[in-house]
Amino acid sequence: MNLSSSQQGEACAHVLQGLWERVREGQEDILLSPYLPASYAFLTHLFLCAPFLALDALGGVCLRVRSWRISAGSGAPPSVRLWYRCFWSVLYRYLTVILPATALFQSLRSPALPAQAPSCLQLFVEIIACFLLFDSFYFIMHFSMHRVPWLYRNIHQQHHQHRVTFALAAQDASSTELLFLLLLALSSAWVVDCHPLSEIFFHLINSWMAVEDHCGYNLPWALHRLLPFLGGAPFHHTHHIKFNGNYAPYFTHWDHLFGTYIA
Ligand SMILES: [Zn+2]
Numbered sequence: 001m002n003l004s005s006s007q008q009g010e011a012c013a014h015v016l017q018g019l020w021e022r023v024r025e026g027q028e029d030i031l032l033s034p035y036l037p038a039s040y041a042f043l044t045h046l047f048l049c050a051p052f053l054a055l056d057a058l059g060g061v062c063l064r065v066r067s068w069r070i071s072a073g074s075g076a077p078p079s080v081r082l083w084y085r086c087f088w089s090v091l092y093r094y095l096t097v098i099l100p101a102t103a104l105f106q107s108l109r110s111p112a113l114p115a116q117a118p119s120c121l122q123l124f125v126e127i128i129a130c131f132l133l134f135d136s137f138y139f140i141m142h143f144s145m146h147r148v149p150w151l152y153r154n155i156h157q158q159h160h161q162h163r164v165t166f167a168l169a170a171q172d173a174s175s176t177e178l179l180f181l182l183l184l185a186l187s188s189a190w191v192v193d194c195h196p197l198s199e200i201f202f203h204l205i206n207s208w209m210a211v212e213d214h215c216g217y218n219l220p221w222a223l224h225r226l227l228p229f230l231g232g233a234p235f236h237h238t239h240h241i242k243f244n245g246n247y248a249p250y251f252t253h254w255d256h257l258f259g260t261y262i263a
């Protein structure tokens with residue numbers, strides 16, 4: 001049965017409305033909690049990292065998995081001990097800085113929960129707009145942190161302690177950098193004036209893409225193989241190895257434009 005484009009739009013809107021009602025139902029306190037952004041960012045990050053921890057473990061016995069590792073030549077995958085140390089250091093920063101600071105930001109922002117879900121087109125456009133904005137802001141910030149020695153030493157150097165990247169290392173950064181990243185994502189959604197459902201999807205996909213950037217695997221089904229304007233894990237891995245290019249987090253257009261793209 002072929003559906004016309006307007007019927008497809010209606011079906012999609014219906015699904016989104018149902019989803020939004022389920023998310024909203026009895027969850028207002030959670031959705032409006034000032035602690036939600038930090039808790040959501042930390043928990044989704046952990047959840048999305050889990051498959052890569054399994055891949056690292058599987059790499060010890062499966063040649064196929066090992067062949068997907070970008071840094072196959074530069075030694076064994078990160079040890080469980082390194083993952084464990086990284087986990088506690090990220091948790092410590094969330095509890096001491098990120099959670100209280102983003103709670104303050106969220107209280108000032110005072111979001112609302114509309115009864116109507118966004119249309120499919122609205123959802124799509126808002127998520128893309130958030131990503132383009134976040135990507136541009138982060139490119140400027142990341143470029144500056146590499147060009148100004150004081151910023152690099154005091155904010156960004158900690159993130160570069162891992163030359164061989166692994167999923168959890170996506171958030172292994174100084175408290176200042178972590179805070180900037182989360183505030184940048186929240187501000188992007190604020191500037192775009194996103195529907196809360198679009199924002200939930202944006203933060204979820206944003207976490208996934210940050211984890212994928214750092215996972216250390218060039219997976220056959222990775223998003224950057226489908227969408228050539230995305231850099232993906234090989235692009236960001238090169239940044240961790242060479243330091244002097246590939247500053248954008250996801251898209252490659254800014255690096256192409258400013259001559260900082262490294263293949
Ligand atoms: Zn960097």
Ligand SMILES: [Zn+2]
Pocket residue numbers: 159170214236240
């Ligand atoms: Zn990185």
